[in-house]
Amino acid sequence: MIYDIEYETLPREALEAIQLRRLQNTLERAYATVPFYRKKFTEVGVKPGDIKSLKDLRLLPFTTKQDLRDNYPFGMFAVPMEMVVRIHASSGTTGQPTVVGYTARDINTWATLMARSLAAGGATRGDIIHNAFGYGLFTGGLGVHYGAEKLGASVIPVSGGNTKRQITIMKDFGPTIITATPSYVLHLAEIASELGVDFRDLKFKYGIFGAEPWSENMREEIERKLHLKAVDIYGLSEVIGPGVSIECHEAQRGMHIAEDHFIPEIINPDTGEPLPYGETGELIFTSITKEAFPVLRYRTRDITAITPEPCICGRTLVRMKKVSGRTDDMLIIRGVNVFPSQIESVLMETEGVEPHYQLQVDRVDNLDKLTVMVEVGEHLFSDTVRPLQEIEKKITKNIKETIGVSAQVKLVEPKTIQRSEGKAVRVIDNRKL
Numbered sequence: 349m350i351y352d353i354e355y356e357t358l359p360r361e362a363l364e365a366i367q368l369r370r371l372q373n374t375l376e377r378a379y380a381t382v383p384f385y386r387k388k389f390t391e392v393g394v395k396p397g398d399i400k401s402l403k404d405l406r407l408l409p410f411t412t413k414q415d416l417r418d419n420y421p422f423g424m425f426a427v428p429m430e431m432v433v434r435i436h437a438s439s440g441t442t443g444q445p446t447v448v449g450y451t452a453r454d455i456n457t458w459a460t461l462m463a464r465s466l467a468a469g470g471a472t473r474g475d476i477i478h479n480a481f482g483y484g485l486f487t488g489g490l491g492v493h494y495g496a497e498k499l500g501a502s503v504i505p506v507s508g509g510n511t512k513r514q515i516t517i518m519k520d521f522g523p524t525i526i527t528a529t530p531s532y533v534l535h536l537a538e539i540a541s542e543l544g545v546d547f548r549d550l551k552f553k554y555g556i557f558g559a560e561p562w563s564e565n566m567r568e569e570i571e572r573k574l575h576l577k578a579v580d581i582y583g584l585s586e587v588i589g590p591g592v593s594i595e596c597h598e599a600q601r602g603m604h605i606a607e608d609h610f611i612p613e614i615i616n617p618d619t620g621e622p623l624p625y626g627e628t629g630e631l632i633f634t635s636i637t638k639e640a641f642p643v644l645r646y647r648t649r650d651i652t653a654i655t656p657e658p659c660i661c662g663r664t665l666v667r668m669k670k671v672s673g674r675t676d677d678m679l680i681i682r683g684v685n686v687f688p689s690q691i692e693s694v695l696m697e698t699e700g701v702e703p704h705y706q707l708q709v710d711r712v713d714n715l716d717k718l719t720v721m722v723e724v725g726e727h728l729f730s731d732t733v734r735p736l737q738e739i740e741k742k743i744t745k746n747i748k749e750t751i752g753v754s755a756q757v758k759l760v761e762p763k764t765i766q767r768s769e770g771k772a773v774r775v776i777d778n779r780k781l
């Protein structure tokens with residue numbers, strides 16, 4: 349089912365006319381109300397009025413995650429706080445997370461985009477949606493929730509965790525759609541099988557998964573274990589949250605971007621030059637309908653390609669491929685964004701610790717497991733074990749507090765971690781995605 353039949357099937361020319369009008373409005377507003385944007389425009393000598401066609405978008409400067417951090421918490425808001433009805437923040441980042449705001453109209457836009465997304469993923473009014481995305485500052489849970497209500501489906505706000513209770517609800521309430529991170533749903537499947545629950549006896553038809561990268565192999569595994577059709581959903585809080593793009597269940601090949609709300613570009617991440625359709629590069633978004641938190645040429649750091657090929661579902665919106673990597677060193681662990689530098693700063697603040705460390709990420713029982721190996725001074729090994737245990741405990745606690753994810757900390761003797769002649773190998777990611 350196509351939820352927003354008019355906007356999801358617009359001829360290219362009509363879509364581009366809408367995009368240009370909305371872009372020009374957004375630029376005028378951002379320039380007038382956000383000092384950061386006015387300064388950036390002035391630096392490159394551009395005024396909103398100079399943008400006369402969609403091609404002129406490339407005249408505008410990029411916006412980066414660092415820009416959002418520099419304006420923490422509300423410096424990028426384009427409306428007075430009286431108009432802001434919701435605030436979300438990126439999870440798991442230290443010091444200055446990125447904070448985003450929504451007006452009532454933004455919430456309605458987002459709910460509409462999520463209603464569209466759920467419908468593209470197979471949901472209809474009569475469905476019961478088991479929403480296992482986390483509720484909170486993270487946009488996943490509430491994003492799905494509002495979209496499900498807008499669509500008219502019944503949503504179960506089960507959130508993440510408490511897996512056994514989730515399985516009871518799945519048996520008793522008979523949900524037909526499940527939304528979660530792909531790694532969590534596989535974990536759920538494993539616990540269900542331990543409890544003797546067979547997914548063939550449950551009512552699931554479709555699953556909508558996202559918030560972390562996942563492969564085609566993982567899709568096959570999920571579909572086989574859960575006996576449902578699995579689609580990919582993409583979004584990031586800086587742009588709006590989930591619902592920026594969605595795979596249709598008919599094709600299951602690439603995610604349709606909501607181009608009537610976000611203009612996508614693919615650039616060469618080294619030169620900033622825009623790349624044509626089909627070429628792989630960094631994904632950039634410009635929001636063209638958001639009120640509280642417009643983003644202009646926002647660098648997502650996600651690597652993908654875009655295709656305008658027609659789709660069997662009838663939507664005319666371009667599709668982006670599954671995200672294949674990042675241009676920075678960010679890791680996504682259990683759906684949480686983690687930068688190795690955050691862990692490094694925790695380690696470096698700990699007395700007795702040497703500046704040699706390595707992070708290892710594994711997937712055990714379908715859940716991500718982070719191990720932090722760090723060298724400590726030789727003298728600590730010659731003493732009793734107590735000081736070592738204390739350091740270990742302290743680091744474990746500080747990492748959890750800083751990144752929001754638990755890590756197993758292993759203290760090792762000096763020169764245990766292999767030295768590199770070039771760039772240090774700080775991260776070993778053993779997850780097969």
Ligand SMILES: [Zn+2]
Nearest residue numbers: 596599659661
């Ligand atoms: Zn499609």
